Amino acid sequence: MSKEIIIIGGGQTAANASKTIKDSDKSYNLSIFSNEDYLPYERPPLSKQLLTSEKKIDDCLFYKEEFYNENNINFLPNTEVEKIDFKEKLIFTGDKNYSYNKLLIASGSKNRILNIEGLNQNEIFYLRNIDECKKIIDKVKKIKNILIVGGGFIGLEIASSMSKLEKNITLVESSAQLMGRIIPEEISRLVYEKHSQSGVKIFLNTSLKSARKKDQQYQINLSNNEKIEVDIIIVGIGALPNTDFLNSSDINIDNGVVTNEYCETSRDNVYAAGDVSNFFHPIYNSYMRLESWKHAQDHGINAGKNIINQKKNYEEIPWMWSDQYDLNLQLTGICNDYDQKVSRGNNLDEGIIFFFIKKNIIMGACGVSKGPKIGKDIRISGIKIKNQEIIDINKIIDKNIKLQKI
Amino acid sequence: MTDTNENWIYVCEADSIEVEDLKRFDHENDTYCIYRLEDGYYATDGNCTHEEFHLEDGLVMNGEIECPMHQGIFDIKSGKAKSPPACIDLKTYQVKVDDNKLYINL
Ligand SMILES: Cc1cc2nc3c(=O)[nH]c(=O)nc-3n(C[C@H](O)[C@H](O)[C@H](O)COP(=O)(O)OP(=O)(O)OC[C@H]3O[C@@H](n4cnc5c(N)ncnc54)[C@H](O)[C@@H]3O)c2cc1C
Ligand code: FES
Numbered sequence: 116m117s118k119e120i121i122i123i124g125g126g127q128t129a130a131n132a133s134k135t136i137k138d139s140d141k142s143y144n145l146s147i148f149s150n151e152d153y154l155p156y157e158r159p160p161l162s163k164q165l166l167t168s169e170k171k172i173d174d175c176l177f178y179k180e181e182f183y184n185e186n187n188i189n190f191l192p193n194t195e196v197e198k199i200d201f202k203e204k205l206i207f208t209g210d211k212n213y214s215y216n217k218l219l220i221a222s223g224s225k226n227r228i229l230n231i232e233g234l235n236q237n238e239i240f241y242l243r244n245i246d247e248c249k250k251i252i253d254k255v256k257k258i259k260n261i262l263i264v265g266g267g268f269i270g271l272e273i274a275s276s277m278s279k280l281e282k283n284i285t286l287v288e289s290s291a292q293l294m295g296r297i298i299p300e301e302i303s304r305l306v307y308e309k310h311s312q313s314g315v316k317i318f319l320n321t322s323l324k325s326a327r328k329k330d331q332q333y334q335i336n337l338s339n340n341e342k343i344e345v346d347i348i349i350v351g352i353g354a355l356p357n358t359d360f361l362n363s364s365d366i367n368i369d370n371g372v373v374t375n376e377y378c379e380t381s382r383d384n385v386y387a388a389g390d391v392s393n394f395f396h397p398i399y400n401s402y403m404r405l406e407s408w409k410h411a412q413d414h415g416i417n418a419g420k421n422i423i424n425q426k427k428n429y430e431e432i433p434w435m436w437s438d439q440y441d442l443n444l445q446l447t448g449i450c451n452d453y454d455q456k457v458s459r460g461n462n463l464d465e466g467i468i469f470f471f472i473k474k475n476i477i478m479g480a481c482g483v484s485k486g487p488k489i490g491k492d493i494r495i496s497g498i499k500i501k502n503q504e505i506i507d508i509n510k511i512i513d514k515n516i517k518l519q520k521i
Numbered sequence: 522m523t524d525t526n527e528n529w530i531y532v533c534e535a536d537s538i539e540v541e542d543l544k545r546f547d548h549e550n551d552t553y554c555i556y557r558l559e560d561g562y563y564a565t566d567g568n569c570t571h572e573e574f575h576l577e578d579g580l581v582m583n584g585e586i587e588c589p590m591h592q593g594i595f596d597i598k599s600g601k602a603k604s605p606p607a608c609i610d611l612k613t614y615q616v617k618v619d620d621n622k623l624y625i626n627l
Contacts, residue, residue: 131605409592412605434592443590490589491580519541519580 118143120422121206121215123196124357125149127157127408128221128389128415130177135419137186143423146189148196148208153245154180159408161248162272163438167279168252172245196222199364201382217422220361220372220380220387221415224354224406229264231348232325234333240349242269251349258346259283262335264323266293268437270351271306274315275439284315285343289322294437297450299469301458302483309440323348354406356391369393371404376428378418388418397430398501399449407435432497436487443487447497448479457512459492460484465514468492475505492518529617529624535562536621543586545577546625553625555616556597558584562616563597564625570595570602570609 120136122129125147136143149155156175164170173179183190191208198207205212226241240251251273255261261277263270266288274284290296293303310317324336326348335343356371367373367381371393378386378394388394389411393404410433417429437444442463453471460467466484470477480496482489495518499506510521530548538544538557545567546553552567554576565586567575574590581587585603587594593607600611615626 416605436591486578487574487589488578490578490592494580494587494589494592519582 119214119216120145120219121213121217122147122219122221123206123360124220124222124389124391125151125153125155125190125192126221126223126389127155127177127411128223128391128418129219130155131412131415132219132221132388132419132422133186133188134178134182135416136423137188139419139423139425141186144189145187146191146213148191148194148206150193150195151244151246152192154178154183154190154192156245157408158243161242161245162269163276165245165248166242166252166273166276196360198360199366201364201366201385204384216384218385219378219418219422220385220391221389221418222357222360222391223411224390225357226350227353227355229323229350229352231323234326234328234348238328238333238348240347242273242349242351243354251347254347255280255282260332260345260347261285262287262333262343262345262348263351264348265351265353266290266317266319267351267353268294270349271310271439272437273349273351274310275313278310278313278315278440285318285345286310286315287318287321287323287337289320291320293317293319297446297481298444299450299456299481302444302467302469302481305463305467305483306439306442306444309442313440354390356393356404358391369402373402376430377421377426378414378429379421386418386422388414394429397428398432398503403433403449405433405435407433409434430501432500434493434497441485442483443485443489444481444483445487445489445493446479446481447493448477448500450479450481453478455508457508459512459518460489460514464488466492468496470496470511472506472508475508476500476503477506477511495519528627530627532616532623532625534621535618535623538562538623541581543577543579543581545575548625548627551627553614554586555623555625556581556586558597562618562623564614564616565595565597565600565611569593569607570611571606 155177160175260283263286322338327334372387374387374392374394378388390406413431420427434447450471453473455472458469466489468482471479477499532546543554543556554567556563569588571593578589579586594604595611600613
């Protein structure tokens with residue numbers, strides 16, 4: 116088999132795919148093209164321990180430089196892939212081109228941009244990579260009043276980290292509930308209370324109408340007619356798959372690069388995985404695109420295997436987590452397709468979990484606790500989802516019965 | 522024959538841990554996990570080597586402990602890191618049971 120493998124994007128998916136390939140056979144020629152200046156690193160700390168300076172960049176690398184050297188992985192930083200010619204099997208960067216036998220698209224996702232009347236984009240802060248994180252850290256050192264736009268996971272984690280730094284925080288969310296509708300309303304409310312107790316002022320059903328710069332501050336008009344003054348505006352309103360460089364190419368794109376359960380795209384020898392891929396999930400019998408750390412890891416590993424012909428279908432059950440203050444939230448499966456919703460546990464010390472059940476099969480589970488108390492039960496739920504187990508609902512809700520024993 | 526390196530510390534009644542389960546044990550400034558598998562008792566350090574979260578709320582299954590935080594997996598008997606994000610092994614300790622009393626060798 117020809118051995119020239121190229122990975123586009125140097126994030127978590129790339130790190131895991133390259134390790135899988137090299138662990139199996141060191142003789143593959145493997146190059147990673149990244150438009151960032153850093154070796155692949157974990158993004159979750161960007162909104163958590165990096166933002167509060169509890170961690171350093173070095174602590175967040177998946178693998179240190181020696182790993183890439185010892186495995187002879189050609190990592191090209193600050194190198195943007197601009198175009199692909201699938202017929203000729205070439206990728207283009209600036210005035211150079213490179214040929215591949217197998218290609219993995221692992222370009223992740225990018226920030227959804229918010230246009231704010233009265234402001235230029237360069238006055239608005241976002242958080243997706245180390246450079247953006249550094250910019251926020253530098254800025255907030257000198258200021259006190261922060262506006263966060265977006266009450267999703269990232270916006271809320273930024274609020275939690277900023278409150279540790281004793282800032283005045285206002286957060287606006289355009290919908291009626293924090294963290295969207297994938298999270299049970301009850302958990303969303305608990306999280307709302309936690310933020311409020313920590314001094315974060317939250318406006319739901321509210322958006323930004325306009326902003327005006329005055330000296331070093333911004334005067335903000337909100338849709339609920341409140342007027343506030345802040346020193347920085349940080350926007351976290353979701354992400355979009357990074358597929359712009361594929362616009363002129365002939366490959367199936369629909370909310371990301373479309374792949375089957377083997378990470379294969381519509382083009383021969385071209386694979387996609389992680390945040391950028393809209394993949395077919397055999398258990399749910401539908402396509403999904405996930406922005407989740409665990410998925411990027413497992414999908415990257417799966418892509419690695421399929422690239423080197425260890426054909427393996429991908430059927431991991433979605434799982435993600437968020438840390439806010441001392442709370443740990445975990446979500447597995449899908450929580451929007453159910454005929455019954457039941458709960459287990461009634462306090463944050465021991466954990467509260469909501470199960471989304473359809474025809475007596477768990478479809479999804481979402482929980483919250485102080486620390487990862489819910490971790491085990493969420494994991495067991497994931498196993499039950501994967502096995503499509505028929506469950507006894509009366510047992511599931513009884514905290515005295517171990518979920519593992521059901 | 523006595524081995525001078527042995528330092529057996531009493532943990533708990535052996536049958537207070539169910540099969541395929543674990544118990545946290547704190548001693549001096551350190552913390553451990555004591556496991557009961559089908560074929561006996563085992564012990565490892567208490568904190569995950571990924572981000573130092575305690576494994577006490579983790580899942581014991583097929584001779585492995587899975588971290589409750591990010592699902593890193595370790596082999597209980599050898600402490601070997603089996604699945605990312607765990608990549609550093611857990612330290613293991615000897616345990617023994619004497620008349621239903623469980624001891625760890627620290
Ligand atoms: C602030 C933040 C916090 C998060 N917290 C959590 C959490 O708590 N829990 C959780 O489950 N998930 C979390 N996530 C999500 C998780 O980090 C992502 O799902 C994961 O990083 C996806 O990995 P990936 O490799 O697919 O993409 P990415 O990590 O996005 O990596 C893709 C890389 O490709 C580069 N790239 C894009 N286009 C090109 C091109 N044309 N040429 C070269 N390079 C290119 C990008 O710049 C990037 O470096 C968080 C994400 C962010 C941003
Ligand atoms: S702390 Fe255990 S896997 Fe991350």
